[in-house]
Amino acid sequence: MGPGPSDVHPRILEALSRPTIGHLDPAFVGMMEQTKALLQYAFQTENALTMPVSAPGSAGMETCFANLVEPGDKVIVCQNGVFGGRMKENVERCGGTPVMVEDDWGTAVDLQKVEETLETNPDAKILAFVHAETSTGAQSDAKELVALAHAHDCLTIVDAVTSLGGTPIKVDEWEIDSIYSGTQKCLSCTPGISPISFSERALEKVRNRSGKVQSWFLDLNLVMGYWGSGQKRAYHHTAPVNALYGLHESLRILEEEGLENAWARHRKIHLALKAGLEAMGLTFIVDEAHRLPQLNAVSIPEGVDDAAVRGRLLNEYNLEIGAGLGALAGKVWRIGLMGHSARAKNVLLCVGALEAVLSDMGAPINTGVTLAAVQKALQA
Amino acid sequence: MGPGPSDVHPRILEALSRPTIGHLDPAFVGMMEQTKALLQYAFQTENALTMPVSAPGSAGMETCFANLVEPGDKVIVCQNGVFGGRMKENVERCGGTPVMVEDDWGTAVDLQKVEETLETNPDAKILAFVHAETSTGAQSDAKELVALAHAHDCLTIVDAVTSLGGTPIKVDEWEIDSIYSGTQKCLSCTPGISPISFSERALEKVRNRSGKVQSWFLDLNLVMGYWGSGQKRAYHHTAPVNALYGLHESLRILEEEGLENAWARHRKIHLALKAGLEAMGLTFIVDEAHRLPQLNAVSIPEGVDDAAVRGRLLNEYNLEIGAGLGALAGKVWRIGLMGHSARAKNVLLCVGALEAVLSDMGAPINTGVTLAAVQKALQA
Structure with a gap:
């Protein structure tokens, strides 16, 4: 991802x-x-x-x-x-x-x-x-x-x-x-x-x-x-x-699948990820009108060690998310929901793993509410 | 090939x-x-x-x-x-x-x-x-x-x-x-x-x-x-x-395999192909001292239809050989014996199929002698 x-x-x-x-x-x-x-x-x-x-x-x-x-x-x-x-x-x-x-x-x-x-x-x-x-x-x-x-x-x-x-x-x-x-x-x-x-x-x-x-x-x-x-x-x-x-x-x-269906799927899965991340208290860096469903740039909460989080996601959950590039290095994570990756199971894995790792590292996030938010968005 | x-x-x-x-x-x-x-x-x-x-x-x-x-x-x-x-x-x-x-x-x-x-x-x-x-x-x-x-x-x-x-x-x-x-x-x-x-x-x-x-x-x-x-x-x-x-x-x-062994294999398989082609009466365009074992450029016999031969090899024997390029277009075939293709079975297939197609098209080649020549070279 x-x-x-x-x-x-x-x-x-x-x-x-x-x-x-x-x-x-x-x-x-x-x-x-x-x-x-x-x-x-x-x-x-x-x-x-x-x-x-x-x-x-x-x-x-x-x-x-x-x-x-x-x-x-x-x-x-x-x-x-x-x-x-x-x-x-x-x-x-x-x-x-x-x-x-x-x-x-x-x-x-x-x-x-x-x-x-x-x-x-x-x-x-x-x-x-x-x-x-x-x-x-x-x-x-x-x-x-x-x-x-x-x-x-x-x-x-x-x-x-x-x-x-x-x-x-x-x-x-x-x-x-x-x-x-x-x-x-x-x-x-x-x-x-x-x-x-x-x-x-x-x-x-x-x-x-x-x-x-x-x-x-x-x-x-x-x-x-x-x-x-x-x-x-x-x-x-x-x-x-x-x-x-x-x-x-x-x-x-x-x-x-059909192009229109593929576009709709990317949007739906993005809304589910968004619901989960926002329930956790994380925010997007792009305003809603210009946000890509397939590439989600999320601000890294204050005081959280970027590389440590990505390392734990990879090693403990076999999940890759992207680092920030250039001016955004160390400031954002980039979560991809592209093509075959844009599936409900990936959203669940990603928000679940992020919540587990961030709360274990003492980051200031809301816990226990993400799963319901994701499920609600998926059923919308 | x-x-x-x-x-x-x-x-x-x-x-x-x-x-x-x-x-x-x-x-x-x-x-x-x-x-x-x-x-x-x-x-x-x-x-x-x-x-x-x-x-x-x-x-x-x-x-x-x-x-x-x-x-x-x-x-x-x-x-x-x-x-x-x-x-x-x-x-x-x-x-x-x-x-x-x-x-x-x-x-x-x-x-x-x-x-x-x-x-x-x-x-x-x-x-x-x-x-x-x-x-x-x-x-x-x-x-x-x-x-x-x-x-x-x-x-x-x-x-x-x-x-x-x-x-x-x-x-x-x-x-x-x-x-x-x-x-x-x-x-x-x-x-x-x-x-x-x-x-x-x-x-x-x-x-x-x-x-x-x-x-x-x-x-x-x-x-x-x-x-x-x-x-x-x-x-x-x-x-x-x-x-x-x-x-x-x-x-x-x-x-x-080892580099030296790979070089030796290419040479041995080339000599087997050479024996078969020469027994048929075909000739190489490169003199022996500068001939690549892995790429064999063979003169197309007078009056033989280049594309027709390659087409029959492909359709009847599932065998691709190369056409001439540039100044050599229509004048040579290029037979590759490269890497995993440099095997005895490929030499047998190639000379056998070429002999069958060329003799069927009435080309002036020797028939019935290629197989023995290949086998002899392989045992050398």
Whole structure:
């Protein structure tokens, strides 16, 4: 129950151990086509370039920046947590100029500040932001941010690592230009693969670059020779065959449940966790309107030893919860309810174990009331 | 029996399906340390920076180039197949200037040409070459190439994607500065991970760069915060946990067999395949002195339909062999005997199926003599 990897469904673990076949085998190519279609469903898009990058989410982020940012491009980057900072690094390393819009960690991106920054930077080419900040648990308004960007003739790069499959993302309806995610969050797959989707408008910029993409491995002009829909697949790199068996299975599970049902489940299980934690007296750092159901950042009570609590949860209850990152290190715990982890039994385990450990360590919490609060929320 | 992925050992498939734990879990960190030590054994090195990159071999290649090549650096690149060309692309995309040493596909890198090029380019910083060309089956003399480079004050980047675990590589004894490999060849693991090793001398160049590494994801200065040996692991990216279970298991299998025994097995099984193919009248494109045991490039007999033969092998015998790449497309088949695929039963299947399909298609081959030739070689 950390910030990802989440619990992996047994069907996915089984899929990973299927015999490895060649990355150009017709049977494998058939599975690639299915995977692309299932990802289109997950992203709610008809974008032809919707595919998994053969590396973790950080490489998905770099795929977006390395392909879309050209040297000299001005890129407006919203930062309200760790991953906006990583976006800034990406812009700089691609030779672009980042213009930062900073918001407090734990808050959503401020639309008005973004609009002002777009207005004062009419030469900006791209707006980049994190939809669901894994480091804080805050969700920003992707639809409105994209609308603002387009009103100022900017393309958008959207980080959906933690949101895909957990809260609504509608790539086509919201007119997102490029987006990346990870497999190890609400898709409940193993880490190591990054689904991406690029609109025709974004691809236009990639095709018309004046210079080559600085990464050979991530150059979409080359990758599409293998992942594109032509009859002939050109070898680019050797695909991570078994990891893609896992992703394929995880997307089938998502399709069987239905996206809307998955979103509703994440919300319901989050409300149960919230009820238990609040009954104990713990508080969230994100205001209710912007709180992610799948990533719960909880303030560590005064005087409580962060590492000691996490160590005891791991050793005594076989339960991992996440530490704070960056500015929030030592100040919050991050409790993930992602994908297959978003289940009633996990909420019971987590609040029960936290109550036991915190009360044993003399922390100032309410005891004996959490279980009833969780049960009530689950029955609501 | 293509050019990789090779057959994956059942123990590795089983390892892949173990429950996913967190990438910062102490149990996982312990496995990371073991994996680094096992990779040091496989590479025959004590280099502290010996670790798996979380992406396929192409990303391992890019890790070497992106970290070591600075804008303006002159890099001598040896090309005798597909992968030298990819190295050239990497140099250019890193802002370096490639100086090419070209040799015919199917031959080894010519030491004299390399020496002359080093002499006429005293300002060159790096020599890059492919130890075992997967596209042709030719092996070059890594030890001598490194010695030449060092005599001219150049660092070396060595592609050992297909050699690691199949033919001798001695990173420390040969004084290789940086090297990358893949998991899906002679380690018989699933594709998707790239083992690398950097010497202290190479790391010195990385640390003293005047600008940042252009890839955030592959920047070793950052990656080492997670994979380094300090007590505290800093999150960089989410490691591909299950894929690393697989790599760890594959390296344990290699250690159990012993590197020297693995090299000898690859050679013995190659000689059996060679005996069968030659008895049939087929010929290798690489001369015997530079032939890789694990990658057998065989000329397609005149008038034989390449794709039809490979299609029948796949559909009738469930056997994949590789097509030619680049200049060799349509001219050769590439038969892999890598890792767990390097077994007597595979040789029998391959020569038997090839004989059946080719004779049925009326190709000019000898029939009825291959089995005895294979058996004789296996008993030698």
